[in-house]
Amino acid sequence: MLLRATSPDKPLSYMPSLARLLSWLAVAAVFAWSWHGADIRPLELAKYSGNIVTLAHDFFPPDFNEWRSYVSGMLLTVQIAVWGTGLAIVCAVPLGLLCAGNIAPWWITQPTRRLMDVCRSINELVFAMLFVVAVGLGPFAGVLALWVHTTGILAKLFAEAVEAIDASPVEGIRATGARHIEEIVYGVIPQVMPLWASFSLYRFESNVRSASVIGLVGAGGIGQILWEIIRAFEFQQTCAIMIIIVVGVSLIDAMSQQIRRAFI
Amino acid sequence: MHPAIVIEALEKTFQGNRRVLDIASLTVMPGEMVAIIGASGSGKSTLLRHLSGLARADRGGTNRIVVNGRCVQQRGHIARDVRQIRAGIGFVFQQFNLVGRLPVLTNVLAGALSRLPLWRTLPGWFPECEQERAHQALKRVGIEELSQQRASTLSGGQQQRAAIARALVQGAQVILADEPIASLDPESSRRVMQTLADLNRQDGITVLVSLHQVDVAMQFCRRIVALRHGRVVFDGAPSELTTGVLSEVYGSELPSPELEPAVTEAPLPAYARA
Secondary structure (H helix, E strand, O other), X not given: OOOOOOOOOOOXXXXXXXXXXXXXXXXXXHHXXXXXXXXXXXXXXXXXXXXXXXXXXXXXXXXXXXXXXXXXXXXXXXXXXXXXXXXXXXXXXXXXXXXXXXXXXHHHHHHHHHHHHHHHHOOHHHHHHHHHHHHOOOHHHHHHHHHHHHHHHHHHHHXXXXXXXXXXXXXXXXXXXOOHHHHHHHHHHHHHHHHHHHHHHHHHHHHHHXXXXXXXXXXXXXXXXXXXXXXXXXHHHHHHHHHHHHHHHHHHHHHHHHHHHHHO | OOOOEEEEEEEEEEOOOEEEEEEEEEEEOOOOEEEEEOOOXXXXXXXXXXXXXXXXXOOOOOOEEEEOOEXXXXXXXXOOOHXXXXXXXXXXXXXXXXXXXXXXXXXXXXHHHXXXXXXXXXXXXXXXXXXXXXXXXXXHOOOHHHOOOEHHHOOHHHHHHHHHHHHHHHOOOEEEEEOOOOOOOHHHHHHHXXXXXXXXXXXXXXXXXXXXXXXXXXXXXOEEXXXXXXXXXXXXXXXXXXXXXXXXXXXXXXXXXXXXXXXXXXOOOHHHHO
């Protein structure tokens, strides 16, 4: 619903062929310009293919001897995601409303939106490194990192949902003499609830994935175990951990699909 | 007896200097049921929205709107206590304006929000007596059995009656109905108008209803106010509403045949003849 479809009766406009040619040339120029910087070496990919095959070979068979510690690491990762997302949802509800142009005046929406931009534009991995310095190594730093970053994302998504609501039910509530906050609770929130729930669950899924990465900087969970094992060149164990991450994330995705259905 | 509604020198101009309302004086006494008729864009809806403070008159001037003895707006400034005044004014919208995802009962209970403290309304803890009142209101409009359904699952006529029940829970002494039957089929229209008429006759609620159908206005209301370009061009009993007046009210827009049946030879719909 955030995307607007082209109206069917309006024919698609085709750019004149010269302009099209120029824009394709511009795209090609950007890729050519990035070639050197990104250190693209396709020939070496072919040259070292033997190495890559050997490396891939080292991953098999996966070594599940330490599976208990991997599974508990994965659970820890899920727990970090649960708290990081939960705290973010609690904060994103009021902040999202304050970002919505049809709820708050511009002198509130503008500063709140800029603050949320900051939270969103800095990657959770960066936040995790900062929080590790602040609160020490461990899952709590991961929770804080996910919390800040996810608040920025959810507040923006929540605000967009609020700005797309139908104003007439809100006016219906207003006409009864209800207070402003009651207009929001009775007129706005019921309308955006399915979208908000859907966004929150989606962020929870991606936070489980992110949480398995932020362990790399010492913020706990399966990522931390993964990092230690890769550095020890234990590729068979690495493979086992990767399988556990894939299975864990898939399970979470399937579960949240089910929960999402209940909200619509 | 204080008038239920007093309008003085109401002027409203939209952007581009388009004058949409220009009413020198209009008074409605308690217990009256008044129809407002007029072509599309004649200012019917805008007038009703001004009465509950949902719209603001032009700044300056001497405009003043008093409902239930309390000033809703004056000189283009909405009263500070407008929310308390609105509690006494039920508003029924053309598109019902219910919250579709909430149960009918909750929509009706919204009428009680203004008199309950926030610690009750925010978590939705409505006291027993208000719930009882909401059920009574739903029974009164004949849809009590639908109270647990989502409002969006109701037909248009049922939604409109739920909206009237919300006004009843408000304890409104005045009901403003903005084209309440414009989106309804004839049978639902008749039931909604009958419900409004019953509330007017049995409970003494003042009803101000804007209507597109002149015949419906003539059947249900003893007083008709006609607007043209935001001005009152007729104010009187249905019997005084002649073809001449109607052609003045609707002007060049008259040709649309459903607008002129009442006083011409065109037969009235069944419900209007009853």
